[in-house]
Amino acid sequence: xxxxxxxxxxPSPPQRLSRPAALAALIAVGALFSTSPALIGLPLLxxxxxxxxxxxxRLPNLPLLIWTLRLGLFLWALLxxxxxxxxxxxxxxxxxxxxxxxxxxxxxxxxxxxxPMKKNxxxxxxxxxxxxxxxACNTFDxxxxxxxxxxxxxxxxxxxxxxRPRVAPVERRWRPRVVRSVFLAAxxxxxxxxxxxxxxxxxxxxxxxxxxxxxxxxxxxxxMSAPNLGSSANPRPSPVRIxxxxxxxxxxHLRGASFDIYDQGRxxxxxxxxxxxxxxxxxxxxxxxxxxxxxTRLVEERTLIFAPLEVAGINPVAGDIPTWxxxxxxxxxxxxxxxxxxxxxxxxTSKEHQGPLCGPLDASVRRQCLDVPTEIDPRVVELARQxxxxxxxxxxxxxxxxxxxxxxxxxxxxxxxxxxxxxSDFVLNRRPAHCQYFASALVIMLRAVGVPARxxxxxxxxxxxGDKTVIVRQRDAHAWTEAWIDGTGWVSLDATPGSGRPDRAxxxxxxxxxxxxxxxDTWAKVADWLGGLGVRxxxxxxxxxxxxxxxxxxxxxMLKRRRREKQRKxxxxxxxxxxxxxxxxxxxxxxxxxxxxxxALTWREQAARSNTIDAPRARAFLLAYxxxxxxxADGDLSPVRQALSQLQPTSTPK
Amino acid sequence: xxxPSVLDANSIPSAAVSAFARMEEVGVKLAGVIRxxxxxxxxxxxxxxxxxxVLLEDVPGTGKTTLAKSxxxxxxGIFRRVQFTPDLLPAxxxxxxxxxxxxxxxxFREGPVFANILLADEINRTSPRTQSxxxxxxxxxxxxxxxxxxxxxxxFLVIATQNPVEFHGTYPLPEAQLDRFSVRIALGYPDHAxxxxxxxxxxxxxxxEALAPVITCPDVLALQARVxxxxxxxxxxxxxxxxxxxxxxxxxxxxxxSPRGSLALYRLSQAWACLDGREFVTPDDVxxxxxxxxxxxxxxxxxxxxxxxxxxNVVEEALKAVPVPR
Numbered sequence: 001x002x003x004x005x006x007x008x009x010x011p012s013p014p015q016r017l018s019r020p021a022a023l024a025a026l027i028a029v030g031a032l033f034s035t036s037p038a039l040i041g042l043p044l045l046x047x048x049x050x051x052x053x054x055x056x057x058r059l060p061n062l063p064l065l066i067w068t069l070r071l072g073l074f075l076w077a078l079l080x081x082x083x084x085x086x087x088x089x090x091x092x093x094x095x096x097x098x099x100x101x102x103x104x105x106x107x108x109x110x111x112x113x114x115x116p117m118k119k120n121x122x123x124x125x126x127x128x129x130x131x132x133x134x135x136a137c138n139t140f141d142x143x144x145x146x147x148x149x150x151x152x153x154x155x156x157x158x159x160x161x162x163x164r165p166r167v168a169p170v171e172r173r174w175r176p177r178v179v180r181s182v183f184l185a186a187x188x189x190x191x192x193x194x195x196x197x198x199x200x201x202x203x204x205x206x207x208x209x210x211x212x213x214x215x216x217x218x219x220x221x222x223x224m225s226a227p228n229l230g231s232s233a234n235p236r237p238s239p240v241r242i243x244x245x246x247x248x249x250x251x252x253h254l255r256g257a258s259f260d261i262y263d264q265g266r267x268x269x270x271x272x273x274x275x276x277x278x279x280x281x282x283x284x285x286x287x288x289x290x291x292x293x294x295x296t297r298l299v300e301e302r303t304l305i306f307a308p309l310e311v312a313g314i315n316p317v318a319g320d321i322p323t324w325x326x327x328x329x330x331x332x333x334x335x336x337x338x339x340x341x342x343x344x345x346x347x348x349t350s351k352e353h354q355g356p357l358c359g360p361l362d363a364s365v366r367r368q369c370l371d372v373p374t375e376i377d378p379r380v381v382e383l384a385r386q387x388x389x390x391x392x393x394x395x396x397x398x399x400x401x402x403x404x405x406x407x408x409x410x411x412x413x414x415x416x417x418x419x420x421x422x423x424s425d426f427v428l429n430r431r432p433a434h435c436q437y438f439a440s441a442l443v444i445m446l447r448a449v450g451v452p453a454r455x456x457x458x459x460x461x462x463x464x465x466g467d468k469t470v471i472v473r474q475r476d477a478h479a480w481t482e483a484w485i486d487g488t489g490w491v492s493l494d495a496t497p498g499s500g501r502p503d504r505a506x507x508x509x510x511x512x513x514x515x516x517x518x519x520x521d522t523w524a525k526v527a528d529w530l531g532g533l534g535v536r537x538x539x540x541x542x543x544x545x546x547x548x549x550x551x552x553x554x555x556x557x558m559l560k561r562r563r564r565e566k567q568r569k570x571x572x573x574x575x576x577x578x579x580x581x582x583x584x585x586x587x588x589x590x591x592x593x594x595x596x597x598x599x600a601l602t603w604r605e606q607a608a609r610s611n612t613i614d615a616p617r618a619r620a621f622l623l624a625y626x627x628x629x630x631x632x633a634d635g636d637l638s639p640v641r642q643a644l645s646q647l648q649p650t651s652t653p654k
Numbered sequence: 655x656x657x658p659s660v661l662d663a664n665s666i667p668s669a670a671v672s673a674f675a676r677m678e679e680v681g682v683k684l685a686g687v688i689r690x691x692x693x694x695x696x697x698x699x700x701x702x703x704x705x706x707x708v709l710l711e712d713v714p715g716t717g718k719t720t721l722a723k724s725x726x727x728x729x730x731g732i733f734r735r736v737q738f739t740p741d742l743l744p745a746x747x748x749x750x751x752x753x754x755x756x757x758x759x760x761x762f763r764e765g766p767v768f769a770n771i772l773l774a775d776e777i778n779r780t781s782p783r784t785q786s787x788x789x790x791x792x793x794x795x796x797x798x799x800x801x802x803x804x805x806x807x808x809x810f811l812v813i814a815t816q817n818p819v820e821f822h823g824t825y826p827l828p829e830a831q832l833d834r835f836s837v838r839i840a841l842g843y844p845d846h847a848x849x850x851x852x853x854x855x856x857x858x859x860x861x862x863e864a865l866a867p868v869i870t871c872p873d874v875l876a877l878q879a880r881v882x883x884x885x886x887x888x889x890x891x892x893x894x895x896x897x898x899x900x901x902x903x904x905x906x907x908x909x910x911x912s913p914r915g916s917l918a919l920y921r922l923s924q925a926w927a928c929l930d931g932r933e934f935v936t937p938d939d940v941x942x943x944x945x946x947x948x949x950x951x952x953x954x955x956x957x958x959x960x961x962x963x964x965x966x967n968v969v970e971e972a973l974k975a976v977p978v979p980r
Contacts, residue, residue: 574980583980599977602938629980630887631934 017113020158021125022053025113027152028129029106031136034144036099037512041077045110052113059114066115073107102135122162130156184554191543227436227455227479229265229422239509240299241517242459243306243472247293251462253480253492254295254306254472260365260454262373262444265422267455290347297341306458306472307345309482309492317342361452361484369452369484376444377424384445394451398483398493401445405438405495435496439479442495452484456492473509575629582640586621589613589647617647674931676869677703677877680728681929683868687724687861688717690848694839696929697946698725698813702874703881703925706836706918707792707812709950714817716841720862722773722813729874730867731770732807738780740823744787748797762799767791770807770871774814778824788812789831809874829909829953836918837943838950877928884924885934889979893937894919897944900972906958907968915951922947937978945969 017025026046033042059066077100109128112121133152137145243254259267290312297305307314361369372381387404388397405427412432418425423444426437439455446453460478465471480494530538574580591597595610607618621643628640677699684695698721701708710718719735726733736747749765766772767788774788791797792812797804814835816827844852855861894916902910923939930939949965 587980598974600974602936602941602978603980604938605941626932626934626936630885630890630936631932632885 016053016056016117017122017125018159018162019053020155021122021129021162022049022113024152024155024159025049025109025125025129025132027148027155028132028136029109031145031148031152032099032102032106032132034148035136035138036102039077039080039099039103040512041080042103042106045106048110049113052110058116059111061116066111070108070111073111074104077103077107098135098138102132105132105135122159126156126159188547188550191547227259227267227440227457229417229426229436229440238474239513240474241471242297242299242474242476243461244296244298244465245293245461245470245472246296247291247468248461248470251460252308252470253456253458253478253494254461255309255456255458255482255492256306257458258454258456258482260368261371262423262440264375267440293345293347295343295345297343305343308347309456309490310348311345312348313346315344315346317344361490366452366484369454370447370450372444372447375421375424376448377421377428380424380427380441380444381448383427384448387445388449394449394483394485395488397449398446398451398485398491401442401449402481402493402495405442405445406497409433409438409497411435411438411497436479438495438497439481442481442493446481446483446493453493454482456480456482578637579625579628579640582625582637582644586625586644586647614647617643621647674877674928676873677929679868680725683728683865684721684724687855687865688721688841689851689855690844691717691721691841694841695721696926697837697839697943700922700925700929700943701837702729702809702811703877703928704836704918704921705809705878706922707814707834709832709835709838710813710815710841711838712815712817712841716843718813718815718841719773719775720860721841722771724862724865725811725813726769726771727862727865728868729770729809730870731809731874732768733771733773734766734769735773735775736766737775738777738784740780742780742784744784747784747788748791748799751800762802762804764804765797767797768804768806770809770811772810772812774812776817777814778816778826780825782825782828785825785827785831788814789834793834807871809871809878829951833912833914833951835950836922837946839946881921881925881928884927884932886920886924887934887979890923890935890937890940891920893976893979894923894940896976897940897948897969897972900976901948901952901968904968904972906954906963907952908955909953911948911951915948919943919947941973941978944973 016022026049029042029046029049033039033046059069105128109125109132112125112128115121129152133149137149245252245254261268293308294317295306305314384401388400391397391400409426409430410432411434413434415431415433415437417433418429418431423437423440425431426433427441427445431437436455443453443455457477457479459472459476460480461470461472461476463471463473463476478496480492480496482490483493484490574583586603587597590603590606590610590613593607593610593613595606595613597606603622604619607613607615607622621640624639624643628637681692681695681699684698685692688695698708702725710721712718722735723733736742745765747765747767749763749768751760751762753759754761777785777788791806795806795808795810797806817824843849898911898913898916898919901907904910919940922943923935926939926943927933927935945966949969952965952968954963954965954968
């Protein structure tokens, strides 16, 4: 009658990013962080972006302040990235500097989120998050980008909704209870499916959980592969932890496998001469009384057992019997699937003790370990003899050769081999190379002077982690030499300068990684304390608690809504009796016509927002109804009834 | 503006029906003078029928004076206009006694308040003393000078104007006095088509000059009495009170709406329904009038005012919060 059409007011521009745009920004920043955890400020920026969604306060619109902030943060990003001045002109070629660009983009993105929204701010924010994501994409080996990229694209697509012209707010349409229940049930079903998926694909889920955080996952079975000369060592090897050794005070060579046949730059086992002896637990679990080292294997899918040469016995904590091959001296632990496998290495009481890993040197092995391959340049043999000239004992010869290599050839991860045989080239041309070259050269030279020798691969344990505990990472993989000294037995020799410790070559472990490792250790301790509960059990328990909580919350919401509905009925003063019934019928009609059922709107206003209701008839009904409801009472409801019955059949959508 | 009438001859005496019809004609005539402002005109007529007073707040040149003059002519009433200036004294508006040397007596000369329609132009330009004299007259409908009570002509409608853009040298009306105005109307600029019409309307003479009385003052008084008889259902009255109570508990306000405000909303809703040809008030009437009747009575606290909250927003939010009686 008087206010048939409510005048729509244009909403004021939003003060914060829309949810999808903020999600896209978060994914971009997260992707950048997972590619480059060295940019340690990124989690803070992500937290700030998230906080801008929750907090109403915005930076005051002072250009001076904002520019000061911007420049300060950019400078901080530049300085903290270790930007090298001399590579200034070729920075775009290096992936770590692309990350720096991404970092600057992320800073700008965060600043934008905290400024009051300007006219084109939403487009700018989308562009910036796209740039950050592109910067994050420079590392293609990051497997989790497979998940992050689609998520980012979906978020960006969703945020295109922001560009719709702003219109007067449309009242939220009432969603029928059935639809909501179905939705809720579907969500619960998905949750249950997720739990079962976690149960059945536990390993996979663990991997997904870890990989976004841990860069460069360790290639499996590195300790097993035979040294192959010729390749440069990976300049950024994985810092994934492999072992934790407790009870080891100093440094140690933990051997995994040994190889004695050299052929064209490759080391290998002489397969045809392998002898498998059924020597199992008895030989390994000797009840030696020496010091005990508790070694914890921290990665899965690795059955190799690493132990020092002088080990007297190996005793798995879980009680299983390790298999071992006395010929190759490879000891294998329990099968995969165990996250943390622990075994005790019982050290011999004296240095002279030759444990089962040393093995006897019979004639055939001696022959094999003295073989100088024909491709070796004779000058290498000549050089070895020259160095050991005048020395009689094999022990002195071995030490002299070791010292010669340590002193005369430089260590380098990068190898540029020359022509001909690798080892000969390495020795004769003093070519800088990595541990495998040093070890190979020492083996060949020892053999040349009549000392049986073989190459060993394993880990060089040196990173102290508290009292008598050493952490072994994948990048501590090492190769060295074992020589047979008559009268003493096998001894370890390491010709690599500085024992091959790659401290200077590798950056130290980031604090983020250390924190992550601390978290996993704590988790393992908690799981241990809980009585060996697996991740799955805990997840199941959590899921159960969550299900109960969700059900409780749902019940509470239902009750609350019922209460509110009753309250609404009371508050909105519905008439009694037949008029009340007519009112309910009309309200149902409005609902079917898609009108917003807001108790604070009059029916006229509600009907005006429905475009399917028959407007003139609805007006006629409302006139009659108002007359009966608010007018002087005469008790005659027939006009209302009549108007309603005329309204009903034509309420189908036009 | 108007929906179909549901009146029938039995419910309202025919004399009243014809009086309302003439009131409607007043509206039509006024709309012919002040183009494109039907809403404002209707509010003005509502205030007249409810016996209230009007605060016209707008920039100069939007037809405030013409509207007041035209209304006075339409109801055949006395129109007076006072331009409020800083040196205006209370006696200048109420009137004072003069010594008549011829017969040696004091003779009372009526001030401009002795009118049916009083246009108090730029009321915020005068001193608070003069303002309160006028506001007292507005609430009492009488003037007491030198101990003698003098009744004002009835109906008595004050249309006070306030210029919202200038603040230098003004005395903004205190909240207590704003409360005495039933309704605040902002005319605003006419829309494009209306403004073109205004230009052509005044080609040879001002349309105001062609106005003839449509209704008499006694008729208006009768209508005012009739308005008081319009039925307000208890649910609607409770709705009014709930709206008012909502503003009282609003933390952004220093002062909510007084019972005088709810009374005004009640009375104006009756008049509005009457102009609509109904003899009962619906919640729609209350909702339509809530902003013009209530908004100017609110006092925002400083923080909310500088935070960009407007009085109108507070009332609109109250309207969105309080359930409407069905």
